[in-house]
Amino acid sequence: MGRYNVPEISADVFLVGVKDWNRKIFDALIPLPQGTSYNSYLIRGKEKTALIDTVSPGFEGELTAKIKQMMVLTDLDYIVMNHAEPDHAGAISHILQMSDKTTLLATAKGAKMIQRYYKVPEEKIKIVKDGDTVELGGKTLRFIEAPFLHWPETMFTYLVENKVLFPCDFFGAHTAFGLYDEDVEEIIPFAKRYFGEIMMPFRTMAIKALEKIKELEIKIIAPSHGPIYKKPERILEAYRKWTSGETREKAIVLYISMLGSTETMIKAMVETLFSEDIEVSLYNLLGADIGEIAKDFVDSRAIVLGMLTMLGGMHPLAGYATYLIKAFRPPLKYGVILSSHGFGGGAVQQAREIFGHMQIEVIGTLDVDGLPTDDDCQNIAEIGKQLSHKMKG
Numbered sequence: 001m002g003r004y005n006v007p008e009i010s011a012d013v014f015l016v017g018v019k020d021w022n023r024k025i026f027d028a029l030i031p032l033p034q035g036t037s038y039n040s041y042l043i044r045g046k047e048k049t050a051l052i053d054t055v056s057p058g059f060e061g062e063l064t065a066k067i068k069q070m071m072v073l074t075d076l077d078y079i080v081m082n083h084a085e086p087d088h089a090g091a092i093s094h095i096l097q098m099s100d101k102t103t104l105l106a107t108a109k110g111a112k113m114i115q116r117y118y119k120v121p122e123e124k125i126k127i128v129k130d131g132d133t134v135e136l137g138g139k140t141l142r143f144i145e146a147p148f149l150h151w152p153e154t155m156f157t158y159l160v161e162n163k164v165l166f167p168c169d170f171f172g173a174h175t176a177f178g179l180y181d182e183d184v185e186e187i188i189p190f191a192k193r194y195f196g197e198i199m200m201p202f203r204t205m206a207i208k209a210l211e212k213i214k215e216l217e218i219k220i221i222a223p224s225h226g227p228i229y230k231k232p233e234r235i236l237e238a239y240r241k242w243t244s245g246e247t248r249e250k251a252i253v254l255y256i257s258m259l260g261s262t263e264t265m266i267k268a269m270v271e272t273l274f275s276e277d278i279e280v281s282l283y284n285l286l287g288a289d290i291g292e293i294a295k296d297f298v299d300s301r302a303i304v305l306g307m308l309t310m311l312g313g314m315h316p317l318a319g320y321a322t323y324l325i326k327a328f329r330p331p332l333k334y335g336v337i338l339s340s341h342g343f344g345g346g347a348v349q350q351a352r353e354i355f356g357h358m359q360i361e362v363i364g365t366l367d368v369d370g371l372p373t374d375d376d377c378q379n380i381a382e383i384g385k386q387l388s389h390k391m392k393g
């Protein structure tokens with residue numbers, strides 16, 4: 001045995017990727033409470049070998065050491081690039097420089113990206129199209145174009161004989177824990193968080209991709225982040241639900257308060273929603289984990305936004321929250337906007353316009369001068385009841 005553990009996840013398919021325990025943030029935006037992994041897979045056919053995706057820059061040494069435990073690196077025939085983002089394509093140039101024989105397989109868009117971003121020469125690249133196959137000897141790679149999951153060039157690779165699907169980011173989860181889905185107790189919440197951050201903006205494309213793979217017999221889903229699914233039906237079912245935009249009787253409540261007025265209003269709203277048996281996910285925007293917000297966006301039917309008015313408009317953190325709605329495109333249907341102000345309003349109108357653009361039906365708004373009175377709280381309770389009624393309707 002070599003220095004590294006290189007698990008065989010299916011016959012002659014080896015996990016040679018790496019775990020990044022120390023990574024704390026992704027895309028300079030999303031916290032990673034459990035780090036992440038960059039899964040790369042080596043497939044050994046009778047005649048040829050292929051590497052599915054690589055790893056993030058900085059981990060080239062570990063990846064190549066693992067490959068060398070299994071074979072002579074310069075004998076590698078193919079690297080399959082499912083996705084050009086650096087967390088998966090970041091070691092391609094490194095390997096190609098070490099191995100003259102290796103050809104890169106990518107979509108036409110992927111080929112352009114890899115030349116531009118990583119300076120890979122055109123003659124090292126072979127373009128593959130939807131449905132194309134490559135034979136390794138007793139192992140057949142079939143390529144399935146899956147644009148925008150997560151970039152325009154993305155594709156999935158299906159290993160026909162083993163019935164293993166390599167979908168790169170799709171079905172992924174940012175956690176360094178575990179090898180298989182059964183090893184991670186909270187795998188579905190982690191996958192949901194990942195879906196909210198990365199896939200939710202592309203739900204239409206995700207539905208198309210699920211349709212494309214519907215007829216495939218899939219024994220294993222081997223994504224490029226997080227655990228490998230030995231029981232794929234659980235994550236397939238979750239993705240069918242999340243991509244469909246199916247929501248629950250659940251409200252996500254995002255608020256920012258400075259002197260307590262907005263918080264008092266939010267409490268009145270949350271108490272009402274609880275009394276109406278509405279599920280509530282509450283986040284104070286001051287220090288909230290965006291990944292958790294993204295997770296709760298996936299199946300929330302309504303949003304309550306509470307904020308103070310600052311300099312004639314939304315507090316910047318409330319503006320940030322509305323930007324996240326625009327970016328992540330959650331299937332929210334209804335909204336309530338609550339605000340408090342000192343010497344002038346403006347925040348409610350700003351938020352109302354943004355909700356309108358996002359086709360979120362505004363059920364009620366309230367803008368309070370200073371501290372909310374008992375009558376204000378009574379008004380909020382009424383708005384909360386109307387919202388609950390709509391959500392249940």
Ligand code: FEO
Nearest residue numbers: 083085087150169
């Ligand atoms: Fe894991 Fe879109 O890269």
